[in-house]
Amino acid sequence: xxDDDHIIVVENLVKKFGSFVANDNLNxxxxxxxxxxxxxxxxxGKTTAIKILSGLSKPSSGKASVAGFDVGRQSEKVKxxxxxxxxxxxxxxxxxxxxxxxxxxxxxGLSAKGIKQKTAHLLQKLDMLDYKDMxxxxxxxxxxxxxxxxxxxxxxxxxxxxxEPTGGVDPITRxxxxxxxxxxxxxxxxxxVTTHYMDxxxxxxxxxxxxxxxxxxxxxxxxxKKKYNVNTMDEVFVRIAxxxx
Amino acid sequence: MRTIxxxxxxxxxxxxxxxxxxxIIFVVPIVQLLIxxxxxxxxxxxxxxVVVDHDKSVVSAKIISKFSGSAFFxxxxxxxxxxxxxxxxxxxxADQVVVIEPGFERNLQVExxxxxxxxxxxxxxxxxxxxxxxxxxxxxxxNREIIVDAFPLANIELPIRTQPNFWYNPELNYMTFMVPGxxxxxxxxxxxxxxxxxxxxxxxxxxxxxxxxxxxxxYQFIAGKLxxxxxxxxxxxxIGLLMAYLVFxxxxxxxxxxxxxxxxxxxxxxxxxxxxxxxMTNTIQQSMFISWFFLVVFILMSGLFTPIESxxxxxxxxxxxxxVAYFIKINRMIMLKGSGFADFARDFYLLLIYAxxxxxxxxxxxxxxx
Numbered sequence: 001x002x003d004d005d006h007i008i009v010v011e012n013l014v015k016k017f018g019s020f021v022a023n024d025n026l027n028x029x030x031x032x033x034x035x036x037x038x039x040x041x042x043x044x045g046k047t048t049a050i051k052i053l054s055g056l057s058k059p060s061s062g063k064a065s066v067a068g069f070d071v072g073r074q075s076e077k078v079k080x081x082x083x084x085x086x087x088x089x090x091x092x093x094x095x096x097x098x099x100x101x102x103x104x105x106x107x108x109g110l111s112a113k114g115i116k117q118k119t120a121h122l123l124q125k126l127d128m129l130d131y132k133d134m135x136x137x138x139x140x141x142x143x144x145x146x147x148x149x150x151x152x153x154x155x156x157x158x159x160x161x162x163x164e165p166t167g168g169v170d171p172i173t174r175x176x177x178x179x180x181x182x183x184x185x186x187x188x189x190x191x192x193v194t195t196h197y198m199d200x201x202x203x204x205x206x207x208x209x210x211x212x213x214x215x216x217x218x219x220x221x222x223x224x225k226k227k228y229n230v231n232t233m234d235e236v237f238v239r240i241a242x243x244x245x
Numbered sequence: 246m247r248t249i250x251x252x253x254x255x256x257x258x259x260x261x262x263x264x265x266x267x268x269i270i271f272v273v274p275i276v277q278l279l280i281x282x283x284x285x286x287x288x289x290x291x292x293x294x295v296v297v298d299h300d301k302s303v304v305s306a307k308i309i310s311k312f313s314g315s316a317f318f319x320x321x322x323x324x325x326x327x328x329x330x331x332x333x334x335x336x337x338x339a340d341q342v343v344v345i346e347p348g349f350e351r352n353l354q355v356e357x358x359x360x361x362x363x364x365x366x367x368x369x370x371x372x373x374x375x376x377x378x379x380x381x382x383x384x385x386x387x388n389r390e391i392i393v394d395a396f397p398l399a400n401i402e403l404p405i406r407t408q409p410n411f412w413y414n415p416e417l418n419y420m421t422f423m424v425p426g427x428x429x430x431x432x433x434x435x436x437x438x439x440x441x442x443x444x445x446x447x448x449x450x451x452x453x454x455x456x457x458x459x460x461x462x463x464y465q466f467i468a469g470k471l472x473x474x475x476x477x478x479x480x481x482x483x484i485g486l487l488m489a490y491l492v493f494x495x496x497x498x499x500x501x502x503x504x505x506x507x508x509x510x511x512x513x514x515x516x517x518x519x520x521x522x523x524x525m526t527n528t529i530q531q532s533m534f535i536s537w538f539f540l541v542v543f544i545l546m547s548g549l550f551t552p553i554e555s556x557x558x559x560x561x562x563x564x565x566x567x568x569v570a571y572f573i574k575i576n577r578m579i580m581l582k583g584s585g586f587a588d589f590a591r592d593f594y595l596l597l598i599y600a601x602x603x604x605x606x607x608x609x610x611x612x613x614x615x
Contacts, residue, residue: 054458056614075614076460084458088451094262095255106251107459 007032007159007190008053012062015048022048024213025062032158035181035191037201037221040210041241046194047163049210053192054161055079067158080108083152083160087167090148093137097128100136101151108155122150125180142173146180153184160184162193166200178203198233207233209240216240248461252469256443260473269439274431274481278488281427285550286419289375291319295339297330298323302350308361311387312343317379334366341365341376353391413581420493425580426549426573428485432508433515433543433569436478437536441519444470445532448523457613467608471516478512479505489580498583504576507593511572514600518568521607543569571596 008030015023022045030036040046051057053066055075064071067081084090091100098119105115123129126146136144145165153160162181166174178200185191193204201207201221208218217224217240224236260266294312298305313320321339324330333339344362346352352359363380367373414421447453456466482505489495497504519536526532546553546560547569553561564570571592578584586593 056454056457058614079458080460082458084455086451086454088454090452090455092255092259092452093450094259099255099258103251103255104459106254107248107461109248109460 005032006030007068008036008064008066008192010049010053010062010064013049013052013059013064014061015045015052015057016060021213023052023059026215028208028215028218030159030190030192032190033185033188034206035185035193035204037204037207038192038194038210039196039201039207039237040194044210044241045213046210050161050163050192050194054082054084081158083155083157085145085148085152085160085162085165087164091136091144091151094135096133096135097123097139097147098132100147101154104151105154110155118154122154125183126150142169142177145169146173146177149177149180153189157189159190159192162191164194164196166195166197174200198237201233201237209237211241249465249468252461252465253472256469256473260443260477270435270477270481271484274435274485275488277431277434278424278427278485279492281430282420282424282493285423285427288419289372289379290317292317292376292379293321293338293340294318295321295330295333295342296323297325297327297342297344299325299347300345300349304350304353305345308343308345308384308387311383312380315379315383330364334364337366339366341380343380421495421581422577423549424489424493424495425576426547428482428489429511429547429569429573429576430544430549431485432478432482432512433572434540435481436474436512436515437519437540438533439477439519440470440474440516441523441532441536442529443474444520444523445526445529448527449529461613463611463613464608467520467604467611470520471513471604474516475509475512478516479508482508495580497580499579499585500583503586504579507572507575507579507596510593510597510600511568514568514596514603517600517603517607521603521610524607524610524612543567546570547573549573565595566599568596568599571599 006029008028010026010028013023013026014021024045026049038046038050048057052059052071053064055066055071055078058072058075066078069077069081071078092103095103101119101122102115105118110118119132120129123132126143128143128147131139131143136147139147149160149162149165152162166177169177174197181191181193181203193200195201204221206218206220207224208215209224210216217227217236219227221233221236225231225233228236228239230236230239296309296312298309309320309323312318321333324333327344330339330342330344334342342364344364346360346362349359349361361384363377363384365373365377365380411417447456486497486501486504490497518539522535522539523532526535546556546564546567548564549569553564553570553574556564575584575589575592575596578589582588
């Protein structure tokens with residue numbers, strides 16, 4: 001495995017808030033085009049890590065690079081190469097679908113023509129072309145999340161960070177959401193995703209499980225199940241999250 | 246540059262899609278201008294007056310008719326005892342009590358000297374001195390009449406005659422003085438609050454996080470938050486000037502482009518203060534409270550209601566960092582005196598430095614990192 005195949009490299013990453021250690025010496029890498037599941041209980045330090053990797057927060061010590069740029073020193077270059085979608089509202093409720101696409105396409109530097117084509121293409125894939133002039137506030141949550149994902153990948157970023165993208169979404173829409181993720185990954189985009197749904201963890205190529213700021217396990221879902229001698233990721237998760245509690 | 250255009254497009258869409266925004270932008274300033282201009286008056290009219298007439302003579306009746314005939318006084322009646330007069334002051338029935346001593350007429354005719362007591366409610370000191378000035382001038386008038394009656398041939402011309410000449414506001418109309426200041430007030434409120442609330446709203450609903458992971462530059466984001474309200478405040482100023490002309494008949498004596506030029510710089514300063522506050526706060530509540538705090542201090546010290554020259558030295562020095570004071574002064578100079586740029590160049594340059602500094606602070610203080 002060549003090193004430049006590792007699109008995310010994290011070395012001895014530590015993040016402290018006062019005396020509280022949110023991320024305790026993280027070390028891992030993510031391969032280009034991989035779907036990487038980033039699991040952990042609430043408060044385990046996932047969101048802190050994702051914020052550091054997306055350039056929103058500075059590491060206390062250690063190093064991390066995303067798409068070849070250092071997240072501490074070159075955060076604005078990192079931002080140019082990533083997409084980001086969180087469970088919180090990321091699109092503007094008081095703007096239409098089309099206006100949201102246009103705004104985010106515009107600030108990532110897409111041409112007017114590029115924005116039009118991308119918007120049409122992405123909406124067609126979601127089968128939502130008819131809704132392009134509808135206000136976001138009128139659109140159901142599950143659809144919003146799919147739209148938010150499409151907006152996050154509109155500028156064809158090298159890595160997409162998804163922070164609990166399917167929280168509060170119904171099972172059918174979740175499945176459709178993961179189809180979108182697979183399709184984007186097949187185009188070579190790296191997917192870095194956090195989730196609390198263990199069935200979704202099964203969809204990932206590799207997963208890491210965090211507990212109390214540390215990564216306790218990192219492997220493919222099948223290897224993890226073998227290692228802990230259980231049948232489901234659910235049980236793996238409970239073993240690891242409970243062992244420290 | 247293209248990025249800023251996309252940001253501006255987004256901001257304008259959002260501002261004008263908000264149903265409460267249009268009334269805020271257009272109705273609020275008009276109502277403020279109309280209400281404040283009529284009510285923020287320093288003229289003392291309708292002084293409630295009670296007379297204690299111990300004399301009940303022809304002369305005392307004459308004096309009472311002088312007071313009751315005056316437009317400044319609201320004559321509430323004659324009472325018989327001093328106690329009743331004092332009571333009417335105490336329970337706010339009267340603002341002023343005039344006491345005519347017993348034997349007033351007799352004293353005047355026999356002793357050639359008589360006394361009148363004027364008691365004024367002086368809770369509001371400046372109003373009280375005006376009230377007592379009015380009564381004294383009525384009594385002085387009456388004095389003169391007595392002298393003329395008694396010595397019809399006497400020459401009572403005074404050796405020094407003053408002929409007051411009031412420039413820039415010849416009719417001493419308080420509205421002429423107030424309206425330019427109130428215009429400043431209303432663009433200030435609109436500008437400072439709307440820009441600050443808008444930025445902090447993105448923090449409250451969480452969309453700022455999405456903005457912060459994009460490669461948007463800090464100055465681009467701040468420009469996007471500043472420009473729409475800069476345009477709106479300028480439009481409000483235009484509406485206000487039109488109203489001032491149509492309703493209060495106050496034209497702009499000086500140059501209109503010059504006025505808007507100064508306003509443009511001033512608005513950058515005010516909007517930047519609003520944005521600066523909102524970069525430091527996390528909720529609309531916090532941002533509004535801090536904005537109000539500064540705004541109230543700025544307005545009270547601005548010279549809108551009370552002349553800056555009569556403030557203590559430290560307060561006058563403090564006004565160096567009060568943008569509202571600069572613009573009220575300049576606006577009055579342009580609107581009423583027709584002053585040119587050279588007349589207020591120093592104030593303008595200070596305002597310019599101010600605007601650039603606060604804008605830089607706001608951009609610097611806005612953090613794309615948490």
